[in-house]
Amino acid sequence: MQPVPARMLLADATLLDPEAAAPARGSLLVEGGRIAARLAADARGPEDAERIALGGALLGPGLVDVHHHGDLVLRPAAEARASLEAASAALLAHGVTAFLPTTLAWPAPELAARVEAMAAAVAGGAWPGAVPLGLHLEGPWIRHEAAGAQPEAGIRPYDADEATVLFNAAAGLVRLVTLAPELPRSDALLAALARRGIAAAIGHTLASPEELGHAVDAGARHATHLFNAMGPLHQRGPGVAASLLADDRLSCDVIADGAHVHPDWLRVAARVKGERLVLITDRIDPPPGAVDGGWPGGARVTSDGVAWRLPDGRLAGSHVALHDAIRRCVSERVMTQLAAVRAASVMPARLLGVEAAHGTLRPGARADLVRWRADGEPAAVWVEGRLVYAAE
DSSP states (O other), X not given: OOOOOSEEEEEEEEEOOTTSSSOEEEEEEEETTEEEEEEOTTOOOOTTSEEEEOTTOEEEEOEEEEEEEETGGGSOGGGHHHHHHHHHXXXXXXXXXXXXXXXXXXXXXXXXXXXXXXXXXXXXXXXXXXXXXXXXXXXXXXXXXGOTTSOGGGOOOOOHHHHHHHXXXXXXXEEEEEEOTTSTTHHHHHHHHHHHTOEEEEOSOOOOHHHHHHHHHTTOOEESSTTSSSOOOBTTBOHHHHHHHHOTTOEEEEEOSSSSSOHHHHHHHHHHHGGGEEEEOOEEOOOTTTTBTTSGGGOBOEEOSSEEEOTTSOEEEEOOOHHHHHHHHHHTTSSOHHXXXXXXXXXXXXXXXXXXXXXXXXXXXXXXXXXXXXXXXEEEEEXXXXXXXXXX
């Protein structure tokens, strides 16, 4: 791993600033692992700065994936640290510099043990690449009938005592919770999340428009994998997805892998939600043996190279990498490249309240940066100003 230069000038780049209206030529001055200033493309910069001439190459912020399972959900709790270290290193090739390790709906004792192990691993620091920002609890407070591939034995209504044990085990590191707002005591759950400063996302739900509106009034601000695990749409009744699209208070995330959502619906979501759309992966990387009965609940899964499926055809997660989701959105005319980068960087960071440090080119932010090749592949990745990945 290369040392962090005291000062570095990434000179003459085409900046994919997710908070700008369009890409523009410029240079970034990095000091002490942070973005110190944005300068003109032809700026000389400080004499003592290490100068890296980019010749107009695309340069943007590191990507942020708020829904990443990896192999964590398919390995024992004791292997949480090893799993997260492997994900931290592997995600660099995807342009990802921050992520949320994401759970499943395990039974209460197992979930608490896994959350405690994951939180201890996250708090350990010293990552080889992408930084885990905390935990995303996908369940257990979700709807049985909209479980998707979630293990149904672990799905249950909210219980305040159990939740207290769970949040204490997480040591303040739960950042996002996906829940079904129609379940009993969901108001109490939303209130508990608000008190703890945890973002609440609607997902795995068949809630009515009234129940969805009530949840948003109570503090829900996001929706998990729009269109998936939330029932069909109908012209005389909006269904969950249409209600979520129609509420301007909500951001929504989507899995743009070519299997989870049809490109036409991706285009609809992008046009309706605009800057409130977030790209996620819902990526699962099973260790050997997991596909043959080793899935949570003992399920057998198959892969078509794009997504994982249960024997009945239900989707069980994706293979997609976040940079491939960006590339697909561009090639299928869902979004411009800048808009897709925005949906995979500053918007997920904003959901978690960390946009001052992650997913941005603002001065003062971490110098987590990606130089992009013309074909949409990451060419180089810096984390806090340190070059941690180079494709060639």
